[in-house]
Amino acid sequence: MRKPARIAWLALLLAAGGGSAFAADEGPYFSAELIEKGERLAVAADCQACHTQTGGGERFAGGYSIATPVGVIYTTNITPDKETGIGRYSEAQFARAVREGIRADGTPLYPAMPYTSYVKLNDEDIHALYAYFMNGVAPVVQHNRRTELPFPFNLRFIMPAWNSLFLEEGHFSADSSEDAQWNRGAYLVNGPGHCDTCHTPRNVLLAEYSGQPLSGAMVGSWYAPNITSDPISGIGGWSQAELIQYLKTGRAAGKNQAAGGMAEAIENSLQYLSDDDLAAIAAYLKNSPPIRDRRDTRPADSFGKPFNVEPELRGAHPPTANETVIDGAALFSGNCASCHQPDGSGSQNQAYPSLFNNTATGSRNPSNLISAILFGVERRVGDQHILMPNFGPQSYVNPLNDQQIAAIGNYVLQHYGNPAAHVTAEDVAILRRGGPAPLLAEMQPYMAPGLGGGALALLAAIAWRVRKRRGA
Numbered sequence: 001m002r003k004p005a006r007i008a009w010l011a012l013l014l015a016a017g018g019g020s021a022f023a024a025d026e027g028p029y030f031s032a033e034l035i036e037k038g039e040r041l042a043v044a045a046d047c048q049a050c051h052t053q054t055g056g057g058e059r060f061a062g063g064y065s066i067a068t069p070v071g072v073i074y075t076t077n078i079t080p081d082k083e084t085g086i087g088r089y090s091e092a093q094f095a096r097a098v099r100e101g102i103r104a105d106g107t108p109l110y111p112a113m114p115y116t117s118y119v120k121l122n123d124e125d126i127h128a129l130y131a132y133f134m135n136g137v138a139p140v141v142q143h144n145r146r147t148e149l150p151f152p153f154n155l156r157f158i159m160p161a162w163n164s165l166f167l168e169e170g171h172f173s174a175d176s177s178e179d180a181q182w183n184r185g186a187y188l189v190n191g192p193g194h195c196d197t198c199h200t201p202r203n204v205l206l207a208e209y210s211g212q213p214l215s216g217a218m219v220g221s222w223y224a225p226n227i228t229s230d231p232i233s234g235i236g237g238w239s240q241a242e243l244i245q246y247l248k249t250g251r252a253a254g255k256n257q258a259a260g261g262m263a264e265a266i267e268n269s270l271q272y273l274s275d276d277d278l279a280a281i282a283a284y285l286k287n288s289p290p291i292r293d294r295r296d297t298r299p300a301d302s303f304g305k306p307f308n309v310e311p312e313l314r315g316a317h318p319p320t321a322n323e324t325v326i327d328g329a330a331l332f333s334g335n336c337a338s339c340h341q342p343d344g345s346g347s348q349n350q351a352y353p354s355l356f357n358n359t360a361t362g363s364r365n366p367s368n369l370i371s372a373i374l375f376g377v378e379r380r381v382g383d384q385h386i387l388m389p390n391f392g393p394q395s396y397v398n399p400l401n402d403q404q405i406a407a408i409g410n411y412v413l414q415h416y417g418n419p420a421a422h423v424t425a426e427d428v429a430i431l432r433r434g435g436p437a438p439l440l441a442e443m444q445p446y447m448a449p450g451l452g453g454g455a456l457a458l459l460a461a462i463a464w465r466v467r468k469r470r471g472a
Helices: 032-044 047-051 091-100 123-135 156-166 180-190 240-249 260-268 275-286 328-335 367-375 402-416 425-432 439-471
Strands: 065-068 071-074 217-219 222-224 377-381 384-388
Touching: 032 047, 032 123, 047 260, 091 123, 180 275, 222 260, 222 367, 240 260, 240 275, 260 367, 260 377, 328 402, 367 402, 367 425, 402 425
Parallel strands: none
Antiparallel strands: 065 071, 217 222, 377 384
């Protein structure tokens, strides 16, 4: 499978830092069947996404860099190499790292290594994963690159306090009131699949809001939409077959197509799940508690209709360089219409999707529309390679500036999508930089001076009290 380029900042950020070698118990015999089960679980958990470097890196050897609002994170080597990887981890140490976020040397991991979801993994699955990583993965000698985050995010010792507040104890327990398929889906979605990591909004301390599971959240420059069963804000209007098709291929006609992190999850993980597991995920989502945003009045995939851009342009614009055009219709005609068609209906096989009846254009949050223009869309499913070129700074077509992308976005929204949504050049600039920063990241530059000032104030108060006592 191809290594993904996951663009994700997840709040307190990705687990990173150097790994240490520790004495482990002599490993028991693992059967081929158990190792194969572990491999399937590693695929379901999408471990490769964050632990394999882009550009041909060795599988699971770490070194993948993630740009986040508070610094670059480097992921770790999780191959069974005894010196630079996890080859000396005992099964108990492995289980603690996966489910509690504690390395073998006792160092806490940051919770963007989704141990907050993996905590739900049962003992049998942990055993299979351990068997796979110790016996089914080739050891790679690759030292971990140290992650150096600015103060106070570099203070790992505060993580136990964070865990005490936000890490739910206990592994997955089946709900006896639901059938086996629903319970399997609940386990996959909330455990190894860690869907909640992206699709659940986070609080000021970057922990998931437990009362709003799967109701949608920004992840870097992309929006992970509401996937609850609500028929307006979520996927309640999708059929079971449409959900399965989307999870398997990244596309459901008249609904949505996967881009960004979701495209990578499908490319590296979901397309390889069994049909039964995909059906279980779909069944669980279709029967999850509905959560509606009161601002939503109709499903995002219900907006828009065909509108041909060409008649209004004939003779209106002389030939000119792309960089001088600021009119949305002209920019759409010159950059988008050849693939998405002049009326926005997309290609016949929908490899280039329709721009109407499309959640990316019908959403009240236009981030995915703008990010698709900025960063492009790419996913490989089976023998198909879906590719939309990017028009951002790395474009090999025609780089567009923020004002031009905003103009295209507003043209598309007005004619094919949700006309209540609007894009400004500043909106584009924010997404180009990696998405809106959480409040905690915005506060970071003031934390050190604030703590320093607080310490000085405390010392001054102590000195005043001592002097007052001496004078008494």
